[in-house]
Amino acid sequence: MGYSPPSKCAVCGSALEITRLSCQNCKSELSGTFSPCKYCTLGDKQKLFLDTFLQCRGNIKEVERSLSISYPTVKGLLDELIGTLFPAESSTEPPSLSTADVLDMLERKEIDAEEAARLLSQLKNKERQS
Numbered sequence: 001m002g003y004s005p006p007s008k009c010a011v012c013g014s015a016l017e018i019t020r021l022s023c024q025n026c027k028s029e030l031s032g033t034f035s036p037c038k039y040c041t042l043g044d045k046q047k048l049f050l051d052t053f054l055q056c057r058g059n060i061k062e063v064e065r066s067l068s069i070s071y072p073t074v075k076g077l078l079d080e081l082i083g084t085l086f087p088a089e090s091s092t093e094p095p096s097l098s099t100a101d102v103l104d105m106l107e108r109k110e111i112d113a114e115e116a117a118r119l120l121s122q123l124k125n126k127e128r129q130s
Helices: 043-054 058-067 071-085 099-107 114-129
Strands: 019-023 028-036
Touching: 043 058, 043 071, 058 071, 099 114
Parallel strands: none
Antiparallel strands: 019 028
Protein backbone atom coordinates (compact mmCIF):
# COMPACT_ATOMS: atom_id res chain seq x y z
CA MET A 1 0.00 0.00 0.00
CA GLY A 2 1.21 3.55 -0.32
CA TYR A 3 1.06 6.70 1.71
CA SER A 4 -2.26 8.24 2.67
CA PRO A 5 -2.90 11.35 0.60
CA PRO A 6 -3.21 14.65 2.44
CA SER A 7 -6.76 15.98 2.73
CA LYS A 8 -5.86 19.63 3.36
CA CYS A 9 -3.64 22.06 1.47
CA ALA A 10 -0.27 22.52 3.14
CA VAL A 11 -0.30 26.22 2.17
CA CYS A 12 -3.78 27.49 3.09
CA GLY A 13 -5.48 24.56 4.86
CA SER A 14 -8.35 24.25 2.38
CA ALA A 15 -9.69 20.84 1.32
CA LEU A 16 -7.79 19.23 -1.55
CA GLU A 17 -9.53 17.80 -4.62
CA ILE A 18 -8.64 14.56 -6.34
CA THR A 19 -8.04 15.46 -9.98
CA ARG A 20 -6.26 12.46 -11.45
CA LEU A 21 -6.55 8.71 -11.08
CA SER A 22 -4.18 6.18 -12.58
CA CYS A 23 -4.14 2.40 -13.04
CA GLN A 24 -1.00 0.66 -11.78
CA ASN A 25 -1.62 -2.26 -14.14
CA CYS A 26 -2.19 -0.68 -17.58
CA LYS A 27 -0.91 2.83 -16.77
CA SER A 28 -4.09 4.51 -18.06
CA GLU A 29 -5.09 7.79 -16.43
CA LEU A 30 -8.37 9.55 -15.80
CA SER A 31 -8.55 13.29 -15.16
CA GLY A 32 -11.41 15.21 -13.60
CA THR A 33 -12.63 16.38 -10.22
CA PHE A 34 -13.40 13.57 -7.79
CA SER A 35 -14.56 13.64 -4.19
CA PRO A 36 -12.78 11.40 -1.69
CA CYS A 37 -14.89 9.13 0.47
CA LYS A 38 -15.68 10.62 3.86
CA TYR A 39 -13.49 8.02 5.58
CA CYS A 40 -10.47 9.03 3.47
CA THR A 41 -10.38 12.46 5.10
CA LEU A 42 -10.07 11.11 8.66
CA GLY A 43 -6.83 11.77 10.53
CA ASP A 44 -4.60 8.90 11.63
CA LYS A 45 -5.90 9.08 15.22
CA GLN A 46 -9.51 8.88 14.03
CA LYS A 47 -8.71 5.98 11.66
CA LEU A 48 -7.05 4.05 14.50
CA PHE A 49 -10.04 4.69 16.75
CA LEU A 50 -12.54 3.66 14.05
CA ASP A 51 -10.59 0.47 13.26
CA THR A 52 -10.41 -0.42 16.96
CA PHE A 53 -14.08 0.42 17.54
CA LEU A 54 -15.14 -1.83 14.66
CA GLN A 55 -12.79 -4.66 15.67
CA CYS A 56 -14.29 -4.49 19.16
CA ARG A 57 -17.78 -4.55 17.58
CA GLY A 58 -18.65 -1.27 19.28
CA ASN A 59 -18.03 -2.62 22.78
CA ILE A 60 -16.75 0.43 24.62
CA LYS A 61 -15.13 -1.62 27.41
CA GLU A 62 -13.11 -3.52 24.80
CA VAL A 63 -12.10 -0.25 23.11
CA GLU A 64 -10.98 1.07 26.52
CA ARG A 65 -8.82 -2.00 27.07
CA SER A 66 -7.46 -2.15 23.54
CA LEU A 67 -6.39 1.50 23.46
CA SER A 68 -5.67 1.82 27.21
CA ILE A 69 -7.97 4.84 27.55
CA SER A 70 -10.86 5.72 29.86
CA TYR A 71 -14.58 5.54 29.15
CA PRO A 72 -14.93 9.35 28.86
CA THR A 73 -12.02 9.41 26.39
CA VAL A 74 -13.66 6.70 24.27
CA LYS A 75 -16.94 8.63 24.30
CA GLY A 76 -15.12 11.85 23.39
CA LEU A 77 -13.29 10.19 20.49
CA LEU A 78 -16.55 8.64 19.31
CA ASP A 79 -18.31 12.01 19.44
CA GLU A 80 -15.40 13.60 17.55
CA LEU A 81 -15.54 10.87 14.89
CA ILE A 82 -19.30 11.21 14.48
CA GLY A 83 -18.93 14.99 14.23
CA THR A 84 -16.34 14.58 11.47
CA LEU A 85 -18.26 11.97 9.49
CA PHE A 86 -21.77 13.34 10.01
CA PRO A 87 -21.50 17.08 10.72
CA ALA A 88 -25.19 17.83 10.10
CA GLU A 89 -26.41 15.15 12.50
CA SER A 90 -23.88 15.94 15.21
CA SER A 91 -24.90 19.58 15.47
CA THR A 92 -28.01 18.56 17.40
CA GLU A 93 -27.95 17.72 21.09
CA PRO A 94 -27.17 14.02 21.57
CA PRO A 95 -29.99 12.02 23.17
CA SER A 96 -29.56 11.73 26.92
CA LEU A 97 -29.20 8.35 28.56
CA SER A 98 -31.97 6.84 30.62
CA THR A 99 -31.57 4.60 33.64
CA ALA A 100 -32.52 1.65 31.43
CA ASP A 101 -29.80 2.62 28.91
CA VAL A 102 -27.16 2.67 31.65
CA LEU A 103 -28.30 -0.69 33.01
CA ASP A 104 -28.29 -2.18 29.49
CA MET A 105 -24.73 -0.93 28.93
CA LEU A 106 -23.71 -2.48 32.24
CA GLU A 107 -25.35 -5.79 31.34
CA ARG A 108 -23.56 -5.83 27.95
CA LYS A 109 -20.32 -5.11 29.84
CA GLU A 110 -19.79 -1.90 27.84
CA ILE A 111 -19.25 -0.08 31.14
CA ASP A 112 -18.24 -1.28 34.60
CA ALA A 113 -20.20 -0.88 37.84
CA GLU A 114 -18.24 2.23 38.81
CA GLU A 115 -19.06 3.97 35.51
CA ALA A 116 -22.71 2.89 35.77
CA ALA A 117 -22.93 4.38 39.28
CA ARG A 118 -21.38 7.63 38.02
CA LEU A 119 -23.84 7.86 35.11
CA LEU A 120 -26.83 7.01 37.30
CA SER A 121 -25.75 9.69 39.77
CA GLN A 122 -25.57 12.24 36.93
CA LEU A 123 -29.06 11.23 35.78
CA LYS A 124 -30.39 11.65 39.32
CA ASN A 125 -28.82 15.10 39.57
CA LYS A 126 -30.37 16.12 36.24
CA GLU A 127 -33.80 14.98 37.44
CA ARG A 128 -33.42 17.07 40.62
CA GLN A 129 -32.51 20.16 38.58
CA SER A 130 -35.55 19.76 36.31
